[in-house]
Amino acid sequence: MPSNHHMPKNKSASTASVVSTTCPYCGVGCGIDVHIANDKQLTELKGSSDHPANFGRLCVKGSKLLETNSPSGRLLSPMIGAKKASWEDAIAQVATKFNQLIAKHGSDSVAFYVSGQLLTEDYYVANKLMKGYIGSANIDTNSRLCMSSAVAAYKRAFGADAVPCCYEDLEQAELLILVGSNAAWTHPVLFQRIERAKKLNPDMQVVTIDPRRTATSELADMHLAIKPGTDVVLFNGLLAYLDNHDAVNTDYITANTQGFEQVINSCKPWTLSQVAQQCDISELELHSFYRLFAKTDKVVTAYCMGVNQSTSGSDKANSIINSHLATGKIGREGCGPFSLTGQPNAMGGREVGGLANMLACHMDIENPEHRQTVQTYWQSPTIANKAGLKAVDLFDNINNGKVKAVWIMATNPMVSMPNRQKIAEALTKCELVVVSDCVAKNDTLDYAHIAFPASCWSEKDGTVTNSERRISRQRGLLPAAGKAKHDWQIICDVAKAMGFENGFDFNSANEIFAEYAGLTKADNQGSRGLDLSGLCNMTETQYNRLKPVQWPVNKQYPDGTKRLFTDGKFYTQSGKAQFVLTDFAAPEQLTNTDFPFVLNSGRVRDQWHTMTRTGKTSELSAHTNRPYLAIHAIDAQRLALKNDDLVSLSAAHFNNKQNRVLLPIVIDNNQRQGEVFAPIHWSASNASSANISALYTDANDKISGQPELKHAAVKLQKVSYQYSGQLFIRQQLKVELLREYFDYFVTCPVDNGHLVFFATEQEPAKIKRDLQQQLPLYDEWVNASGIDLNSSCAMRQGVMSLIMFISVNHNEVDPSWINSLLISENVTPEQLHGLLNIQPDVQFKQGKLVCSCFKVAENTIIDAIKGGCNSVDNLGKQLKCGTNCGSCKSELSQMVRLHQPKNLIIEEDQLITLEAVS
Structure with missing residues (x-):
């Protein structure tokens, strides 16, 4: 049964209810209404019309939360090494090892690396344990990388x-x-x-x-x-x-x-x-x-x-x-x-002291009075008296042996931190690596000595704070899967096993929030803007019914505060804002003759971070189904590159043998010349060589410690393989197996299966032979070979289960066509003939998907534009694209600009001739 930490909007005799919660992706903090049937099945999801962040709107990622909420791929039991363990044993081993290291090497020999994916209550107890009970400030967060x-x-x-x-x-x-x-x-x-x-x-x-x-x-x-x-x-x-x-x-x-x-x-x-x-x-x-x-x-x-x-x-x-x-x-x-905040609760983490250079509730670690306030309020045995290690320095200190144990929570530093090789070396050397996560596999979990299964969205219960200081409830909708626990529960269990029973005897997220709100009030007579004194004494029912509110919330502003500094008063010692001297300094990793390109990085439209959630559904992979390197046409021409050519990227510090980066080219004149762009999402869990973090150095801001993840100096080199192709398969092949067959590969979900893009030097006949040995239950194989094309299909009990194309000309097929065949229970002889000869039906020649919500592809859109659809609104009326989540509207606008008839311009949905304008 769901916990009573959420409050249904309504409930009928049919036991159907609607619960309001918050999206777990970006820092916008959108409200979501989820329909629950029989207290255990999430049946429908839509944006909360009364939430002030989104007023009912959702992006495509948020609208697909139910599709990504499946139990597949979850970590469901504590793990010690590769074996399942009891909670008691896993907790005891972590607590014992932490205590031993602290006794022998001091409190700074251990560290936490946490995440903007945690709820505020999780963050609060992690910070309290490290700074007030262990006595070190060695707790930092992946928000260091963004905020x-x-x-x-x-x-x-x-x-x-x-x-x-x-x-x-x-x-x-x-x-x-x-x-x-x-x-x-x-x-x-x-x-x-x-x-x-x-x-x-x-x-x-x-x-x-x-x-x-x-x-x-x-x-x-x-x-x-x-x-x-x-x-x-x-x-x-x-x-x-x-x-x-x-x-x-x-x-x-x-x-x-x-x-x-x-x-x-x-x-x-x-x-x-x-x-x-x-x-x-x-x-x-x-x-x-x-x-x-x-x-x-x-x-x-x-x-x-x-x-x-x-x-x-x-x-x-x-x-x-x-x-x-x-x-x-x-x-x-x-x-x-x-x-604009990146993560859903980066702001909440900042509030409770999740960064290594601050105390809880916006108090300063270097300020003795603030330290006294926090220690007195916590009644803790100690308090950190100096800043801890920021993210880059933290992993340096793991690497050199000064930090001997690290607990990583809800983040994947092997993919997100710069200088991947160093992160791998550090985690390999570390005496104890503990990872709390909701997924069973990611690049960082490969290094874990002990793994704790954590609850995920739909199970987590607490609060988050968005970019505009608005606190919202993320309510538990379902019980935790398997043996998973909330992060705050895991932290409290470890704290009590370390001997800190008194400070961590919490029974609910509400109790933690009440303590946190009380600390914002302590010794705060208007000197600190973060003031939740108006929320200090909430009952559990009031906490469950808490509506979105912007801090400060106090006697002066009982309903919260839209804007700060409206009175011209600031939180400096003088009460006045400070102009700050800023000097121009060039990026640290500059281009040169050997490494002439600037590498920029960022996100793609429908994916989130390292894709442990968004990467589970075909609908979110359809828009951009693999990593790429965007390059200006003039640069591509100079290097004799064309679309889909593979290039290797390297940087001066980069050991290409250990962490190769290999990406297909996308020619894009929206790039400046001499600059290239690659997305951040792919990792060793779903690609052979796509994690670009290896190309960035440890260069970081000397004030904030934030790494320079937008500017690397790289060189490009074209890489050619004899064969390339696509493999569509119902079951998921292990990455280790794919590495045996393919020099380059990327995997992504498709309807009812998985798609692998690949390139290889291995002969097609050998790949087919090996696959047949690996997949003995596929009882019927059909092959076709041509001068430059090899096709294979495999059936299992008469159902199409595997389709593979291998070509020397690097031809690609539309995944939606293959999806239709994988879903079909009966493939006709005509379809099989078309499949083996790569002759799709007309409806599957529509190009790249643009609108994920209504499955509208680019050729359909281009045809409509050329036929007179001269605006995004008109495209929506005719094709429905852009009328749901709206994520594709900018792309539609760009297509209108590029493909409208040359003698026409658009103004307020009207066609106006150039002559008329002049």
């Missing part, structure tokens, strides 16, 4: 990690600047809100600043394709321009800030021509942008990983904040510097 530079910038400017804006500001802005953010793909629901706002207010201006022209740029009135790493130059130049054109707000600066004179003097050398030259954009477009910022009253600058993931990410963010402070465009409607 720590934004945190550092806010703290330097405002005195606290306090996001000043709310989502409504994105809609009410007269000018919205998106910097280093492909929000159309990474924050789709926010992007839909922005799209709607712009449609309702055509005077609203949108500027995108990004080396790539992304799907987000389709909405932009102006796109600045600046040279990677030059954001500080751009915004320092903006500050100089504002000062030179009397566009600074001197009254606001005088009343509410400090340090302006020193900062503006440092920016004066950045003239328009110098900025244009350094950023590699024209003076005309630069001047247009600066003038637009200067003359517009309501400006929001929203920024994401393109700003943060840099050796100067903190300075980049502060240069943005400086521009807003100088113009007073902060603390009021439609204004402010807005950091």
Whole structure:
């Protein structure tokens, strides 16, 4: 039976109920309504119409949560080595080893590496155990990889990690600047809100600043394709321009800030021509942008990983904040510097001290009074008195033997951390590697000595905080699968086994939240913005019914707070915001003759992080079914590359023999020349050679510790294999087996089976022979061979179960055609003949899938555009694409722009001839 930690919206005699919860993906924090039948079956899911983050909207990832919530691939029992174990034995071994190491080597010999996938209550007890009971600050989080530079910038400017804006500001802005953010793909629901706002207010201006022209740029009135790493130059130049054109707000600066004179003097050398030259954009477009910022009253600058993931990410963010402070465009409607959070609960982790350089509840580890406050409140035996190891340094210290045990929770550092080879070496050397996760296999679990099965979304119960400081309930819908436990329960069990019974005797997430809320109140007379004193005394029923609310929540703001700093007061010692001196510094890993290309990284539209959830469903793999390397056509021509050619990538620090990176080419003129882009999601669990983290060095921001994951210097080399092809199979083949057959491969789910893209030097006959030996239950095999094509089909009890194509010309077939045959119980002789000769039916010649919701492919869309569908709205009316989750609308807009008749332009869904416009 589900726990009573959720509250049904309604319940009838048929035992059907609807429970409101929160999406577990990005930092937007969308509300979701889930229909539950008989307390055990999730039957339907839709966006919560009353949740202030999304008002009923969901992106394609959120809308497919039920499809990815299957028990397949789950870790369901504790593991010691490769064997199942009892909870008692696994907990005892971890606790004993931790105690032994601490007694022998000190508290800093152990560490936790946690995650923005944890709920706030999980995060809280992990931080409490490490800092207040073990006595070390060696707890860091994968939020270090995405948000720590934004945190550092806010703290330097405002005195606290306090996001000043709310989502409504994105809609009410007269000018919205998106910097280093492909929000159309990474924050789709926010992007839909922005799209709607712009449609309702055509005077609203949108500027995108990004080396790539992304799907987000389709909405932009102006796109600045600046040279990677030059954001500080751009915004320092903006500050100089504002000062030179009397566009600074001197009254606001005088009343509410400090340090302006020193900062503006440092920016004066950045003239328009110098900025244009350094950023590699024209003076005309630069001047247009600066003038637009200067003359517009309501400006929001929203920024994401393109700003943060840099050796100067903190300075980049502060240069943005400086521009807003100088113009007073902060603390009021439609204004402010807005950091868009990456993960669902990165903000919650920041609140409870999940980063190694802070205490809980926005208190400072270097502040004796704050340490006293926290230790007194916890009644803990000790308190960490210095900052712990940030992520890169943490794995360095594991590698050199100073940290001898690490507990990794809900994250996959083998894939997400830079310098994969070093991470592997560190985990191999570590005396004890503990991993808590909900999946049975990922690249990091391969190194675990002990693995704990954790609950996942639909089972987890607690709170998360989104990008606008909004706390929402993520409610348990189902009991935990197998022997899985909530992360907070596992942490408390280990703590008690270590001898810390008094501090971890929690029975529910509600009890933990109450303690956390009380700590935000302790010794806080308005000195800290994070104040949940208004939520301190909630009953369990009130906690279960908690509605989304933005902190601070206190006597002054009992219903929460939309915007911060509306009164011009900040959390610094002086009460004034601080201008921060920011200097331009080039990225650390610079290109040269041997490594001439800049490698950028990011997400694709329908996948999340390392795909342990989104990678389970064919619907989310259909849009982008394998990793790729995007390259400008001129660069491709110079290297004699064409679409789908394989290239190997290497960097100066990179040992190509150990961690090869091999990707197919996609020619894309939205790239700047000399720059390439690859997605982050694929790993050794689903591909032979696609994890790009090996190409990034340990270079990181000296203030925040955030790694530079947007700028590597690489070289490309074409790689050719004699054969390539596709293997469709109902059962999932082990990755180890695929490595025996194929030099290059990528796996992805398809309807009723799995698809493997591959390339190899092995002869087709040998591969078929080996497969027949490996798959003895496939009782009927049919083969066809031609000059450049070999086809094979295998049946099991008369049902098509395997289809393989091997070609010397690297031809590919449409997966949707094969899906239709794998699903079919009876394949006709005509279909079999077409299959062996790669002659699909007409309906399966529609090209790449664009709309995942309604299965609309690119050729169908192009035909409709050429037939007169001259806008995204009209495509939706005719084909339904873009009318559900909206994730494909930017791509549809790009297709309209590319494929509409050349003598026509689009304006407000009307066809207007060029002559008429002139």
